[in-house]
Amino acid sequence: xxxxxxxxxxxxxxxxxxxxxxxxxxxxxxxxxxxxxxxxxxxxxxxxxxxxxxxxxxxxxxxxxxxxxxxxxxxxxxxxxxxxxxxxxxxxxxxxxxxxxxxxxxxxxxxxxxxxxxxxxxxxxxxxxxxxxxxxxxxxxxxxxxxxxxxxxxxxxxxxxxxxxxxxxxxxxxxxxxxxxxxxxxxxxxxxxxxxxxxxxxxxxxxxxxxxxxxxxxxxxxxxxxxxxxxxxxxxxxxxxxxxxxxxxxxxxxxxxxxxxxxxxxxxxxxxxxxxxxxxxxxxxxxxxxxxxxxxxxxxxxxxxxxxxxxxxxxxxxxxxxxxxxxxxxxxxxxxxxxxxxxxxxxxxxxxxxxxxxxxxxxxxxxxxxxxxxxxxxxxxxxxxxxxxxxxxxxxxxxxxxxxxxxxxxxxxxxxxxxxxxxxxxxxxxx
Amino acid sequence: xxxxxxxxxxxxxxxxxxxxxxxxxxxxxxxxxxxxxxxxxxxxxxxxxxxxxxxxxxxxxxxxxxxxxxxxxxxxxxxxxxxxxxxxxxxxxxxxxxxxxxxxxxxxxxxxxxxxxxxxxxxxxxxxxxxxxxxxxxxxxxxxxxxxxxxxxxxxxxxxxxxxxxxxxxxxxxxxxxxxxxxxxxxxxxxxxxxxxxxxxxxxxxxxxxxxxxxxxxxxxxxxxxxxxxxxxxxxxxxxxxxxxxxxxxxxxxxxxxxxxxxxxxxxxxxxxxxxxxxxxxxx
Numbered sequence: 001x002x003x004x005x006x007x008x009x010x011x012x013x014x015x016x017x018x019x020x021x022x023x024x025x026x027x028x029x030x031x032x033x034x035x036x037x038x039x040x041x042x043x044x045x046x047x048x049x050x051x052x053x054x055x056x057x058x059x060x061x062x063x064x065x066x067x068x069x070x071x072x073x074x075x076x077x078x079x080x081x082x083x084x085x086x087x088x089x090x091x092x093x094x095x096x097x098x099x100x101x102x103x104x105x106x107x108x109x110x111x112x113x114x115x116x117x118x119x120x121x122x123x124x125x126x127x128x129x130x131x132x133x134x135x136x137x138x139x140x141x142x143x144x145x146x147x148x149x150x151x152x153x154x155x156x157x158x159x160x161x162x163x164x165x166x167x168x169x170x171x172x173x174x175x176x177x178x179x180x181x182x183x184x185x186x187x188x189x190x191x192x193x194x195x196x197x198x199x200x201x202x203x204x205x206x207x208x209x210x211x212x213x214x215x216x217x218x219x220x221x222x223x224x225x226x227x228x229x230x231x232x233x234x235x236x237x238x239x240x241x242x243x244x245x246x247x248x249x250x251x252x253x254x255x256x257x258x259x260x261x262x263x264x265x266x267x268x269x270x271x272x273x274x275x276x277x278x279x280x281x282x283x284x285x286x287x288x289x290x291x292x293x294x295x296x297x298x299x300x301x302x303x304x305x306x307x308x309x310x311x312x313x314x315x316x317x318x319x320x321x322x323x324x325x326x327x328x329x330x331x332x333x334x335x336x337x338x339x340x341x342x343x344x345x346x347x348x349x350x351x352x353x354x355x356x357x358x359x360x361x362x363x364x365x366x367x368x369x370x371x372x373x374x375x376x377x378x379x380x381x382x383x384x385x386x387x388x389x390x391x392x393x394x395x396x397x398x399x400x401x402x403x404x405x406x407x408x409x410x411x412x413x414x415x416x417x418x419x420x421x422x423x424x425x426x427x428x429x430x431x
Numbered sequence: 432x433x434x435x436x437x438x439x440x441x442x443x444x445x446x447x448x449x450x451x452x453x454x455x456x457x458x459x460x461x462x463x464x465x466x467x468x469x470x471x472x473x474x475x476x477x478x479x480x481x482x483x484x485x486x487x488x489x490x491x492x493x494x495x496x497x498x499x500x501x502x503x504x505x506x507x508x509x510x511x512x513x514x515x516x517x518x519x520x521x522x523x524x525x526x527x528x529x530x531x532x533x534x535x536x537x538x539x540x541x542x543x544x545x546x547x548x549x550x551x552x553x554x555x556x557x558x559x560x561x562x563x564x565x566x567x568x569x570x571x572x573x574x575x576x577x578x579x580x581x582x583x584x585x586x587x588x589x590x591x592x593x594x595x596x597x598x599x600x601x602x603x604x605x606x607x608x609x610x611x612x613x614x615x616x617x618x619x620x621x622x623x624x625x626x627x628x629x630x631x632x633x634x635x636x637x638x639x640x641x642x643x644x645x646x647x648x649x650x651x652x653x654x655x656x657x658x659x660x661x662x663x664x665x666x667x668x669x670x671x672x673x674x675x676x677x678x679x680x681x682x683x684x685x686x687x688x689x690x691x692x693x694x695x696x697x698x699x700x701x702x703x704x705x706x707x708x709x710x711x712x713x714x715x
Contacts, residue, residue: 078679
């Protein structure tokens with residue numbers, strides 16, 4: 001045979017053998033896998049956060065294993081777009097950011113959970129039920145809600161002669177007062193005076209504008225009309241921009257690096273979530289206290305709320321097992337409590353919330369009682385949800401960029417005008 | 432007959448590469464063209480998506496930013512790579528060490544380099560600390576619309592220069608020494624030798640570096656995503672990041688497809704011009 005023919009024949013034989021081997025191995029693999037189902041759970045949390053609930057679930061449900069994939073928060077939208085939008089079956093159960101539910105439903109990424117209504121209704125409040133639904137139909141399962149508090153560094157305040165803020169509702173300070181105190185702390189040696197934990201994200205900054213009465217930024221039918229150029233929005237944005245222009249808050253530090261700044265004793269006041277308590281309590285040399293979130297003297301106290309919900313992917317290869325996992329994590333008191341055991345954020349499940357309340361205060365010896373008190377009245381009296389809208393994902397992306405620009409010193413009016421223009425253009429494509 | 436057999440053998444060896452090009456390049460490109468002609472919720476073809484993006488100031492500025500970036504970064508990277516290649520094209524002790532050091536960033540994933548540079552370019556980071564040693568004030572770097580794009584140029588050059596230098600180094604080592612001797616005998620000085628011997632002999636590697644560098648700089652994404660997310664004020668919103676934002680953040684896939692097609696056409700035309708300019712200028 002001529003050399004080329006030999007090579008060709010060998011290649012053909014090799015290709016045939018390879019194909020046969022692949023076919024056989026896939027058959028035997030499927031047979032072996034039939035006993036043990038492995039579900040993929042994706043979230044923006046660290047592995048340690050979901051480890052307790054996965055361990056508890058696997059112990060009580062032999063035959064189902066759960067693998068957690070952690071996706072950075074900034075990439076969640078893109079990951080869901082790419083994998084669920086692409087019909088990928090590699091995700092079974094996923095954490096869904098509650099305000100994004102409407103947008104995800106409009107893109108067909110969630111399936112209706114109406115058949116579970118009788119199981120969901122008894123364990124959630126009516127307000128929480130709204131957050132799980134779009135146009136009255138349930139699409140997600142209740143997982144967590146959130147609230148905020150203000151952490152302050154006792155040593156930095158003492159060095160500047162600033163009295164520690166109280167933790168009662170009546171002790172609530174105004175933003176103006178806190179910024180002044182922060183600047184004073186800086187004069188006495190603190191690196192920075194005041195910062196928000198999620199320093200340039202809509203979730204964290206919405207209270208600034210709502211407290212002033214500026215509105216959420218979305219209005220009209222279906223919350224698809226942007227409104228970020230009114231007088232109050234400009235006032236709020238000017239306040240925010242001034243924090244960085246005056247050096248009270250740091251520029252150029254990404255969101256994930258703000259809490260470590262507080263833990264390292266570089267920041268006098270930080271508005272952040274109760275999930276920071278574990279890390280701050282464990283931080284060496286950090287003496288901190290908690291107080292309610294500030295408000296504007298001309299407006300009302302407002303705190304952000306809402307958090308992750310749970311959903312089953314419409315393209316999962318194991319719909320039954322995925323639903324078992326999702327229901328365990330949300331509708332059972334034990335499972336729902338396990339989801340917050342390593343991450344002290346309030347669960348939505350009312351029975352789990354009772355367990356959580358009893359467990360919370362003793363867990364954080366110095367600040368636990370104060371924190372629990374604050375969380376109680378904030379969730380009850382000042383919590384305001386993010387606007388429900390099919391355009392929320394696009395809105396949030398534009399606003400986060402806008403806040404980034406304001407933080408870096410761009411002109412307030414021009415930046416808000418540009419955001420308005422962009423939102424008009426983008427949201428029009430959604431209607 | 433053997434010519435046909437030759438062809439079959441050639442095809443068999445090329446088949447994996449052809450398959451990859453077809454599946455991973457041609458098919459998505461054709462898909463992009465098809466999808467870009469469908470406006471959201473429409474069933475008939477139209478140019479709506481193209482009209483939408485060309486009317487959008489954000490997309491327009493993204494195209495200009497990308498072109499500006501291209502004009503700055505390509506000559507810069509090629510000049511630096513060529514300079515380093517010439518400098519390190521000798522057998523002095525230490526050149527091996529320096530070549531490795533310069534090539535090292537290529538071995539690190541671009542995203543890792545970007546994360547490290549993000550920390551270094553923070554207002555309270557390493558770069559400002561070093562400037563402080565020389566008595567220069569702290570710079571805003573990534574938080575300033577004027578400096579952010581320059582920082583992206585810096586980071587992508589830091590990553591890429593080693594790679595292009597290696598290719599040009601190989602090209603330099605292929606040049607026969609006899610040509611330089613002949614040039615010396617003719618009385619040419621170092622600069623004239625460079626212009627009349629080195630550059631013409633390097634034409635092929637240089638063309639490759641020019642085209643490949645241009646293409647890869649049009650596709651810059653990881654440093655932008657990690658360092659600036661397109662900001663501040665869109666000053667670093669290069670076109671790949673713009674497409675990504677449209678497709679995955681805003682969820683407007685239709686206009687993202689249209690933007691992709693525009694990018695492909697832009698790259699093809701620029702590369703065609705480059706091939707023209709670097710084409711045969713006489714005998715080989």
